[in-house]
Amino acid sequence: MVFTARDGETVNKLKAIYEKSKTAYASSVSIYEVFRQTLEHEDMQVAEIRARIIMKEFTIVDMDADIAGEGARISHRLRIPMADSLIMATSKRLHVPCVTDDPISRRSNVFGYRT
Numbered sequence: 001m002v003f004t005a006r007d008g009e010t011v012n013k014l015k016a017i018y019e020k021s022k023t024a025y026a027s028s029v030s031i032y033e034v035f036r037q038t039l040e041h042e043d044m045q046v047a048e049i050r051a052r053i054i055m056k057e058f059t060i061v062d063m064d065a066d067i068a069g070e071g072a073r074i075s076h077r078l079r080i081p082m083a084d085s086l087i088m089a090t091s092k093r094l095h096v097p098c099v100t101d102d103p104i105s106r107r108s109n110v111f112g113y114r115t
Contacts, residue, residue, distance in 0.1 A: 026058035
């Protein structure tokens with residue numbers, strides 16, 4: 001399992017939620033975000049390992065035109081970055097909570113986001 005949070009309490013909460021889920025989904029944009037954030041603090045090898053873990057442990061949902069449009073609406077309404085809004089739009093499309101350690105997504109408090 002891959003989490004970018006640095007504090008143990010958040011990581012433990014996320015692990016518990018993940019372990020209870022029947023199907024774990026991840027937006028393909030999540031792979032980009034984890035890769036990008038990992039490169040800010042670690043190296044390419046660690047980023048590639050984390051991306052492979054996500055692809056192995058999650059059902060990856062690719063972005064399409066509907067998700068892109070909803071992501072743009074969310075980004076405009078909440079004034080959040082594109083990647084975060086696309087991940088939220090994917091969650092909304094699937095009718096599943098967005099479980100995240102991302103502070104922007106947690107602050108938005110819509111669509112059942114939680115840590």
